[in-house]
Amino acid sequence: MSEAEVDDIVVILKALADPVRLRLMNMILNAGEACACDLPDALDRSQPTVSHHLKVLVEAGLLDREQRGKWAWFHVRPERLQALGAVFQIDS
Amino acid sequence: MSEAEVDDIVVILKALADPVRLRLMNMILNAGEACACDLPDALDRSQPTVSHHLKVLVEAGLLDREQRGKWAWFHVRPERLQALGAVFQIDS
DNA sequence: GCGTGGTATCGATAGATGTCAATATGTAAT
DNA sequence: ATTACATATTGACATCTATCGATACCACGC
Numbered sequence: 001m002s003e004a005e006v007d008d009i010v011v012i013l014k015a016l017a018d019p020v021r022l023r024l025m026n027m028i029l030n031a032g033e034a035c036a037c038d039l040p041d042a043l044d045r046s047q048p049t050v051s052h053h054l055k056v057l058v059e060a061g062l063l064d065r066e067q068r069g070k071w072a073w074f075h076v077r078p079e080r081l082q083a084l085g086a087v088f089q090i091d092s
Numbered sequence: 093m094s095e096a097e098v099d100d101i102v103v104i105l106k107a108l109a110d111p112v113r114l115r116l117m118n119m120i121l122n123a124g125e126a127c128a129c130d131l132p133d134a135l136d137r138s139q140p141t142v143s144h145h146l147k148v149l150v151e152a153g154l155l156d157r158e159q160r161g162k163w164a165w166f167h168v169r170p171e172r173l174q175a176l177g178a179v180f181q182i183d184s
Numbered sequence: 185g186c187g188t189g190g191t192a193t194c195g196a197t198a199g200a201t202g203t204c205a206a207t208a209t210g211t212a213a214t
Numbered sequence: 215a216t217t218a219c220a221t222a223t224t225g226a227c228a229t230c231t232a233t234c235g236a237t238a239c240c241a242c243g244c
Contacts, residue, residue: 020202047204049204070212
């Protein structure tokens with residue numbers, strides 16, 4: 001594992017290693033997509049806090065952001081999760 | 093995903109979400125086992141720092157500690173890594 | 185028991201992080 | 215343009231964390 005690869009995987013892991021963000025990922029995976037407007041209530045966090053967590057996940061490459069009218073919708077990027085799996089299975 | 097399950101997975105993710113600990117896991121996975129005595133040099137960190145990181149990994153259930161004479165040896169607990177995989181593949 | 189060497193814990197410190205209130209920015213309808 | 219509402223950014227704060235030096239705690243051989 002190169003130093004760059006370690007750093008990249010750490011970005012993914014840090015993004016997931018928070019209860020709010022893990023629940024976000026789980027919800028969006030299960031639903032297929034989610035509107036930011038529903039998330040503060042669903043997570044019992046303020047709107048700025050949710051916005052912050054969404055940004056972390058997008059910057060880690062784990063979520064895609066799509067603007068629909070005034071609403072922001074988010075999807076999981078599965079290939080980014082697979083990068084995680086590759087580290088801990090049959091690999092060097 | 094229950095709240096307890098989220099918290100448990102977050103413990104695993106937090107444990108892995110550090111470059112030193114990720115390299116530790118990778119090294120021990122590849123070698124099968126590792127002696128604590130070799131790790132400060134291998135990771136370019138002080139002995140207390142490495143000891144701290146090993147403790148975090150053991151407490152997350154990711155490593156087993158085995159005392160052999162004066163030396164401490166560590167193994168990966170693969171079932172704990174599989175718990176991670178279960179979250180992000182075919183699951184609820 | 186005593187000394188030696190490996191490992192863990194303590195204390196301190198600098199930097200990162202989660203949270204929210206306040207505010208700014210964006211988007212669309214009127 | 216103006217209003218309304220969805221989202222992002224800023225600023226501040228408390229908490230957590232990675233790190234190391236100093237020190238304590240083992241396990242063994244003598």
